[in-house]
Amino acid sequence: MIKMMRNIVWNFKKYRFLMNELISRDFKVKYKRSVLGVVWSLLYPILMMIVMAVVFSQMFKFKVEGQNYLVYLMTGIIMFNYFSEASNNGMTSIVVNFGLLNKVYIPKYIFPLSKCLFVGINFLLTLIPWIGLIAASYFGLGEYVCHFNIYFLLLPYVFLCLFIFTVGISFLLSAVSVLLRDMFYIYGIILMIWQYVTPVFYSIQIIPESLQKIFKLNPLYQFLEGARVIVVNGHAPSGTLLLTMGLWAVGMLLVGAIVFKKNQDKFIYYI
Numbered sequence: 001m002i003k004m005m006r007n008i009v010w011n012f013k014k015y016r017f018l019m020n021e022l023i024s025r026d027f028k029v030k031y032k033r034s035v036l037g038v039v040w041s042l043l044y045p046i047l048m049m050i051v052m053a054v055v056f057s058q059m060f061k062f063k064v065e066g067q068n069y070l071v072y073l074m075t076g077i078i079m080f081n082y083f084s085e086a087s088n089n090g091m092t093s094i095v096v097n098f099g100l101l102n103k104v105y106i107p108k109y110i111f112p113l114s115k116c117l118f119v120g121i122n123f124l125l126t127l128i129p130w131i132g133l134i135a136a137s138y139f140g141l142g143e144y145v146c147h148f149n150i151y152f153l154l155l156p157y158v159f160l161c162l163f164i165f166t167v168g169i170s171f172l173l174s175a176v177s178v179l180l181r182d183m184f185y186i187y188g189i190i191l192m193i194w195q196y197v198t199p200v201f202y203s204i205q206i207i208p209e210s211l212q213k214i215f216k217l218n219p220l221y222q223f224l225e226g227a228r229v230i231v232v233n234g235h236a237p238s239g240t241l242l243l244t245m246g247l248w249a250v251g252m253l254l255v256g257a258i259v260f261k262k263n264q265d266k267f268i269y270y271i
Contacts, residue, residue, distance in 0.1 A: 019113075022110070023118045042125060042126070043128065043233050044081075046133075051068055052201050053069070064205075065203075067228075067232045068137050068143065069143070070133060071134055075228055077131070079196060080195060082119060083166050083220060086166045087173060089115035089119060090116055091173035091174050092174075093174055094174045094267060096110050108264045108267065109171060111174070113170075134148065134231060146232055155231075158227050160172060167253060168257070171253075171256030171260040172255060172260070174260065175256075194218075198220045198224065204221070222241065222244050223245060223248075
């Protein structure tokens with residue numbers, strides 16, 4: 001395991017230029033001929049939050065007792081959107097870049113990793129309107145105020161756990177999708193179900209107590225809960241929650257890396 005990590009770090013340094021080029025290419029492709037460009041990264045979560053807030057808080061009367069629902073909602077949106085977009089892009093990364101893989105030797109894991117990093121940059125941009133929303137709660141936006149506090153220093157750990165978990169999922173999906181192209185369609189359905197069983201726009205308290213323990217097994221629930229405890233509730237996550245997030249992240253990375261490494265030499269026979 002230690003030897004594998006050393007090889008990854010060495011390859012990361014060696015192919016850093018390629019990584020930068022892949023990320024730069026993704027930016028150019030995504031925002032090509034777009035008038036607003038990266039501004040969409042700022043606008044999208046805000047627009048999504050407004051739509052979902054109107055639908056769920058006004059039409060379906062969803063709310064979270066004692067918490068600012070707008071901040072609660074946007075926290076779920078930006079974190080789940082990162083996972084959804086990064087894992088989707090990571091899944092297709094090997095198949096899409098097969099022409100490049102077929103010409104020169106490149107460590108194959110660089111492709112799903114570069115997708116997660118690229119979407120991660122967009123995620124960092126979405127934190128700007130998110131922080132603005134938190135600040136706006138001081139001026140009456142939402143029913144409750146969200147206070148900036150010392151526990152915000154734990155947010156990088158929460159986001160890092162989400163990133164590592166997503167990289168692990170991307171390794172797993174990119175390997176499986178080469179061998180089974182149906183995964184492109186299957187994963188779309190899985191993501192849709194995953195979004196509804198993750199409390200992005202609702203509180204887990206509305207779930208019957210008998211089912212709450214099952215819902216809490218969802219790793220994305222753990223990551224969202226960790227961020228919301230800090231931002232919305234204003235206190236530090238429990239040690240158990242912090243440990244659980246770390247275990248999910250490292251565990252998924254190990255599973256994804258093992259599956260990817262075991263099958264990467266077979267990719268050329270299936271693409």
